[in-house]
Amino acid sequence: xxxxxxxxxxxxxxxxxxxxxxxxxxxxxxxxxxxxxxxxxxxxxxxxxxxxxxxxxxxxxxxxxxxxxxxxxxxxxxxxxxxxxxxxxxxxxxxxxxxxxxxxxxxxxxxxxxxxxxxxxxxxxxxxxxxxxxxxxxxxxxxxxxxxxxxxxxxxxxxxxxxxxxxxxxxxxxxxxxxxxxxxxxxxxxxxxxxxxxxxxxxxxxxxxxxxxxxxxxxxxxxxxxxxxxxxxxxxxxxxxxxxxxxxxxxxxxxxxxxxxxxxxxxxxxxxxxxxxxxxxxxxxxxxxxxxxxxxxxxxxxxxxxxxxxxxxxxxxxxxxxxxxxxxxxxxxxxxxxxxxxxxxxxxxxxxxxxxxxxxxxxxxxxxxxxxxxxxxxxxxxxxxxxxxxxxxxxxxxxxxxxxxxxxxxxxxxxxxxxxxxxxxxxxxxxxxxxxxxxxxxxxxxxxxxxxxxxxxxxxxxxxxxxxxxxxxxxxxxxxxxxxxxxxxxxxxxxx
Numbered sequence: 001x002x003x004x005x006x007x008x009x010x011x012x013x014x015x016x017x018x019x020x021x022x023x024x025x026x027x028x029x030x031x032x033x034x035x036x037x038x039x040x041x042x043x044x045x046x047x048x049x050x051x052x053x054x055x056x057x058x059x060x061x062x063x064x065x066x067x068x069x070x071x072x073x074x075x076x077x078x079x080x081x082x083x084x085x086x087x088x089x090x091x092x093x094x095x096x097x098x099x100x101x102x103x104x105x106x107x108x109x110x111x112x113x114x115x116x117x118x119x120x121x122x123x124x125x126x127x128x129x130x131x132x133x134x135x136x137x138x139x140x141x142x143x144x145x146x147x148x149x150x151x152x153x154x155x156x157x158x159x160x161x162x163x164x165x166x167x168x169x170x171x172x173x174x175x176x177x178x179x180x181x182x183x184x185x186x187x188x189x190x191x192x193x194x195x196x197x198x199x200x201x202x203x204x205x206x207x208x209x210x211x212x213x214x215x216x217x218x219x220x221x222x223x224x225x226x227x228x229x230x231x232x233x234x235x236x237x238x239x240x241x242x243x244x245x246x247x248x249x250x251x252x253x254x255x256x257x258x259x260x261x262x263x264x265x266x267x268x269x270x271x272x273x274x275x276x277x278x279x280x281x282x283x284x285x286x287x288x289x290x291x292x293x294x295x296x297x298x299x300x301x302x303x304x305x306x307x308x309x310x311x312x313x314x315x316x317x318x319x320x321x322x323x324x325x326x327x328x329x330x331x332x333x334x335x336x337x338x339x340x341x342x343x344x345x346x347x348x349x350x351x352x353x354x355x356x357x358x359x360x361x362x363x364x365x366x367x368x369x370x371x372x373x374x375x376x377x378x379x380x381x382x383x384x385x386x387x388x389x390x391x392x393x394x395x396x397x398x399x400x401x402x403x404x405x406x407x408x409x410x411x412x413x414x415x416x417x418x419x420x421x422x423x424x425x426x427x428x429x430x431x432x433x434x435x436x437x438x439x440x441x442x443x444x445x446x447x448x449x450x451x452x453x454x455x456x457x458x459x460x461x462x463x464x465x466x467x468x469x470x471x472x473x474x475x476x477x478x479x480x481x482x483x484x485x486x487x488x489x490x491x492x493x494x495x496x
Contacts, residue, residue, distance in 0.1 A: 010036055021044070030157060130153065307324070
């Protein structure tokens with residue numbers, strides 16, 4: 001079957017999106033819309049945060065229907081969540097012979113037509129991509145950036161487009177690229193950031209070697225002398241870089257982090273006034289206004305890519321140090337990435353509410369450790385909902401011991417994937433809670449999310465103790481829908 005590719009000139013080209021409300025899909029809609037494409041799309045009626053993105057573009061998701069596929073539709077892009085044999089839009093497109101392509105294939109098609117950089121890794125993809133875009137906004141390079149979530153500094157969008165600079169040598173495209181089901185293999189990178197490699201997505205990658213080999217294969221898609229910017233502090237990333245280099249000696253390895261030698265060696269400094277101070281050898285002293293050493297490492301990766309793109313464009317990074325410094329300082333995180341959703345008062349106690357997408361034990365542990373340091377004067381309550389039975393079963397003990405930086409832990413039933421049969425699963429949320437009690441003194445289990453609301457309110461109204469003079473930090477974390485309890489608590493406290 002011939003490969004389907006979007007045209008280089010998208011002006012006036014009608015593209016229909018099936019599953020238009022998906023985060024990646026909405027981001028791709030923004031990219032194609034900015035390039036002049038005519039966009040229509042379909043999805044379920046439930047409102048998602050991506051509806052705000054579509055509203056800004058003047059677009060509305062239609063119900064799934066064969067009638068959505070008019071004869072003037074030239075391409076159909078669809079989410080992997082929808083079956084071409086069952087979805088009415090896709091069935092109609094097939095009947096009319098309209099080219100249909102997965103989101104990942106469409107993203108790959110875009111990447112072929114620019115100087116493209118892929119951001120990948122088990123952790124930190126979205127934040128790193130957001131950091132890259134926030135830096136590029138300060139540079140005179142012509143670029144588009146696509147992240148896997150809304151980035152605050154992108155103005156409530158998943159994408160960022162810099163002005164077109166006549167002096168810029170190329171058009172650059174930077175995108176978050178996902179390892180699940182080897183989706184990133186459709187992307188065509190000139191440079192890659194690799195943040196981390198460890199076991200995850202056990203339904204598709206049963207062993208660590210399986211997922212590591214997928215990253216190695218992706219890195220080996222780099223062209224001759226393409227650059228791999230990898231985290232020297234992450235054992236999986238280091239191993240992956242070494243294996244890729246053994247297969248492709250021409251690849252240029254660019255390490256970053258505390259263990260890195262060279263320009264992108266990182267030194268952590270102090271945390272003061274909710275600001276992280278750190279140093280990158282090539283750039284000097286820098287600041288970041290989001291919590292966690294993992295985010296500082298992501299900032300180091302983003303700065304390294306920015307410097308290497310400046311070099312690729314024939315410039316000297318030394319001339320852009322202040323621009324990069326400003327970009328990092330402007331970054332404020334993204335949707336569900338240490339997102340401060342609000343502040344309230346409970347029984348005279350100040351409460352900050354944060355929502356985070358962390359759904360892997362390593363992400364939980366590093367993110368909570370970052371909060372402990374960043375919000376040192378606040379007592380931390382975490383409400384966590386584990387995502388997928390396969391991941392929870394494979395990493396049960398790792399999950400159980402990942403909450404050490406929190407003072408109180410609330411757990412719920414497991415948020416299942418549509419690909420799983422919960423009745424056949426060897427683990428439940430209650431089992432996770434029992435294992436967590438081996439490592440933590442204050443673990444509370446409520447099967448349903450909002451069943452924990454009264455308990456959480458009573459805790460937030462207690463005196464947190466003199467070691468926590470600033471009050472409480474209430475964190476909802478996970479890839480499920482337990483963000484609802486944070487929203488409910490915030491509304492309750494602000495309405496009383």
